[in-house]
Amino acid sequence: MSTADQGVCPVHVPEGRDIEVVDADERAAMAASTGGQPLLDFEGRSTPYVDYESIDVLLNLQHPRSGTHDEMAFYIMGQVKELLFKLMHHELVEIQRLVRADDLPGAFDGFRRVAPIQDQLTSAWNVLATLTPNEFNAFRDHLGRASGFQSYMYRHLEFILGNKVTSLLRPHQGVTSVYPGLKEACEAPSLYDDVIALLARRGLAIDARALDRDWSERYVPDDSVEDAWLEVYRDPRPDNDLYVLGEHLMDVADRYKQWRYRHLIGVERILGSKPGTGGTDGVGWLRSIVRHEFFPELWAVRTRL
Incomplete structure (x- = not known):
C-alpha cells in the first residue's frame, strides 16, 4: 500500500x-x-x-444548512458518493499493486468489484434527479462556494486513473491532512502508467518516453502504446490476459464516462445554464469534462481493428 x-x-x-x-x-x-x-x-x-x-x-454526520426538507437528499447522496469514491480508490490501489506484481488474475478480481461500485455511483444521480429546480434553489445559496469539484477523494480517483492536472492540487494546499498524499498521488505513476510498463515487460515495443516521464504531467497518447494494444487486440482469446486487462480498463473508462454524462444531464435538468457554485459556468464546464477519455489508446484502437 x-x-x-x-x-x-x-x-x-x-x-x-x-x-x-x-x-x-x-x-x-x-x-x-x-x-x-x-x-x-x-x-x-x-x-x-x-x-x-x-x-x-x-448517522450524526448530516448537517443540512437551510432547514428545507429536500436538502437532506442532496446532502446524504453527496456523502454516499464520497464513500463510494473511497471504496473505488481502495480497490484501484490494490489493482495497481497486483499489476506491478504481474498478478493479473488477482487484478481481474479487483476490476469485478470496481464495476458495481461504479454502477452504484451512477445510480446516485437517480436520487438527485428527483430534486426539482424549485426544491434545489430553495437551499442552493446555503452551499456558498462549496462544489463537488473540491472533493479530494474524487481527485484521488482522477489521479490514479491518469488524469493528472497539477493545478487541481491548489484547492487542497491548506489541508495538511490531505495535501501531502494527494501531491504524492499526482507525482506517482498512475494505474495506466503501470499497465503500459507491463506491456513493455511482456515484450511489446513501447517507446522510452512512455516509460520514463514526469508522472505529474497530463498523459499524452502515444503511438507505440496504441500499436501495442492493437497487437494485443488482434488476439482476442479469453486466455490472452492482456486482452482481458484491456477490456477491464475499458469497462472502467466506459462507466466513468457514463457517470460524468449522468452528472451533466442531472445538473442541466435541475439548474439549466446557471453558473456553478464553485466558480465554473456550470453545464459548459461539465460538457468539457465529459469529453475526456481515460486510456485513450484503448479507445483509438477500436478504429484500427
Whole structure:
C-alpha cells in the first residue's frame, strides 16, 4: 500500500470501540444457545454492529444548512458518493499493486468489484434527479462556494486513473491532512502508467518516453502504446490476459464516462445554464469534462481493428 493510500484510507478504531473477535466455533455455540434466534441482550450502551460500523457516528454526520426538507437528499447522496469514491480508490490501489506484481488474475478480481461500485455511483444521480429546480434553489445559496469539484477523494480517483492536472492540487494546499498524499498521488505513476510498463515487460515495443516521464504531467497518447494494444487486440482469446486487462480498463473508462454524462444531464435538468457554485459556468464546464477519455489508446484502437 502506498503512503498516499494510507493517508486516504487509514485503519482506525475509535477509542472505546474494541470489537470482540469471534471464531467459527464460538458462532456455532451462540447459534445453539439461542436456538438459531438473534441475540437480543448486550452489555453496555451500544450494540456490536453499531460499534463495528460506527453507525452512531455515521448517522450524526448530516448537517443540512437551510432547514428545507429536500436538502437532506442532496446532502446524504453527496456523502454516499464520497464513500463510494473511497471504496473505488481502495480497490484501484490494490489493482495497481497486483499489476506491478504481474498478478493479473488477482487484478481481474479487483476490476469485478470496481464495476458495481461504479454502477452504484451512477445510480446516485437517480436520487438527485428527483430534486426539482424549485426544491434545489430553495437551499442552493446555503452551499456558498462549496462544489463537488473540491472533493479530494474524487481527485484521488482522477489521479490514479491518469488524469493528472497539477493545478487541481491548489484547492487542497491548506489541508495538511490531505495535501501531502494527494501531491504524492499526482507525482506517482498512475494505474495506466503501470499497465503500459507491463506491456513493455511482456515484450511489446513501447517507446522510452512512455516509460520514463514526469508522472505529474497530463498523459499524452502515444503511438507505440496504441500499436501495442492493437497487437494485443488482434488476439482476442479469453486466455490472452492482456486482452482481458484491456477490456477491464475499458469497462472502467466506459462507466466513468457514463457517470460524468449522468452528472451533466442531472445538473442541466435541475439548474439549466446557471453558473456553478464553485466558480465554473456550470453545464459548459461539465460538457468539457465529459469529453475526456481515460486510456485513450484503448479507445483509438477500436478504429484500427
